[in-house]
Amino acid sequence: MKFINYVLCSIILLSVSTSGSAQKYKAPADMVKLNKEYVKVSNEITDINAQLTIAQNNLPGYQTTANTATGNV
Template identity: 50%
Template sequence: MKNKIYMVCFLMLITTTFTASAQMYKSAEDTTKLNKEFTEVSNDIASLTAKLTITQNNLPGYKDKASTADANAQDAAVTSSVQADKATKGGVKEARKAKRSSKKAFHEAKDARSANNDIGNQDDKIASLKGELAKKQARLEQLQAMRDAINVQLTQQ
């Protein structure tokens, strides 16, 4: 069993090595492929940067909505508490009002939680976009290094 696990790990390592070495652009004949990938990566970086900017610009709006929803939920909770206090001292009419008020407070609390979850989702999206952007920029730097190596090789010939 252990031998099978080692064999699978070894095959995965060999596969990734072959794919990594296949991506290397070493000669002048590879410049068209290099330039094509360079353009694609540059376009991806521009697209990710635009998405990141939009997401970061939308974040304050989400935070405003969340703070408003929190304030509304707190107000509804206070109103519900006051109404419940009246219901304990009063009759059926106050109990019905207290029930409606508690339902409203519950819905407001759900809205506030949803708004706060939206902020968390936006933060996750921003982190994800930053990670993707960093990977693309690293790849762009690798491609630029390959391009420079080819240029040096051509000037030496």
């Protein structure tokens, strides 16, 4: 029973200390870097979504071309 209490207390202590030692943005410059990175990732997501939409719109044409090509063989 003492071993279980020891393990449980250790797990709780480790989980609390891990979140307590997580990186915190201490300077305004850190927040500026974070915001720049966020904007960059958001723009990449927007570009990928646009490419996906274009590919989905072109898919019926590709399927028609593929069916025509297999029909001519």
